[in-house]
Amino acid sequence: MHRLLLTLALTACRPPPALDLPICPVLVTAARAVEADARVLPADAWFRILVPGFDRTTGLAPPDPRDCSQRPLLTAPASPDEPDAPLPARPRTPDDLSFGTSRDGALLVWARVADYPDGTSRGPVVLARWVAQGLEIRGVGSLRAPARRARLRLERLAGEHPLLIAEGEACPACPETATCPEGQVACPREAVLLPLVSQRFLTADLLEGDRPPRPARVRLDERRDLPGPGGRTRRLEIHRRLDLRGPSPALHAAIRVRDCLPDSACTDHLTLLDARPIALADLTIITAEDPWNALLTQNSTQ
Secondary structure (H helix, E strand, O other): OHHHHHHHHHHHHOOOOOOOOOOEEEEOOHHHHHHHHHOOOOHHHHHHHHOOOOEOOOOEOOOOOEOOOOOEOOOOOOOOOOOOOOOOOOOOOHHHEEEEEOOOOOEEEEEOOEEOOOOEEEEEEEEEEEEOOEEEEEEEEEEEEEOEEEEEEEEEOOOOOEEEEEEEEOOOOOOOOOOOOOOOOOOOEEEEEEEEEOOEEOOOEEEEOOOOOEEOEEEOEEEEEEEOHHHOEEEEEEEEEEEOOOOOOEEEEEEEEEEEOOOOOEEEEEEEEEEEEOEEEOOEEEEOOOHHHHHHHHHHOO
């Protein structure tokens, strides 16, 4: 009996097991105490935290960058001659950081360390929380997304994992051997979706109707000019919007079809509004067929 009581007493005094540890505990040193109290860090400090081995003097990431959990950020090194090879490394600046917040006040941070010719960049993305000792990283992953005017937010589909939505503009690099068009190059806005599972942001697929799965990257703005009736140009435009809040998460679209004369004067031919419900199953985002595909096919055959 005494042995049982002693066992119960020792069990009661023992601290409970840490079942919810941060994936990357980051402590701010005494030299950074003021920054920790103010919950503000300079850009080079963020890079050093999120990319171990980052050189704050040169602004360069290591050749084989890893996230704070020591997982590689890049795939196997590609030859510079390959179409999807990263651009040459360059010093990172505050413009290579993007921030967002979750609904409960946690911080989303994306630090870009590699750039690509298609206007995307790659680097660690984290879900962080400030604590008394510094930062706790409660989610980490490798994100490749459009880099210009990037915005981050965290949503949750009903009964499913949180979903990171990274929106930005993809501005392709102008090849030195090509003549770039005058004025600003069109930079389509896109969204990349990453589920957060067990404190890791994971790559997901997008399944639209009966089409083969593809990476969960959604073009938010598209435009096509096709030969129209009577020598006119038939202009098709679509603007998509992800709305995952509320009981009916959906991918909304506004479609406009116009007939344009050579002097750019256009008259409306058709306008459509569409909403496709979205669901998440494992690591696949499921929705219906995009009406844009049928519209392109219909107008291309006229």
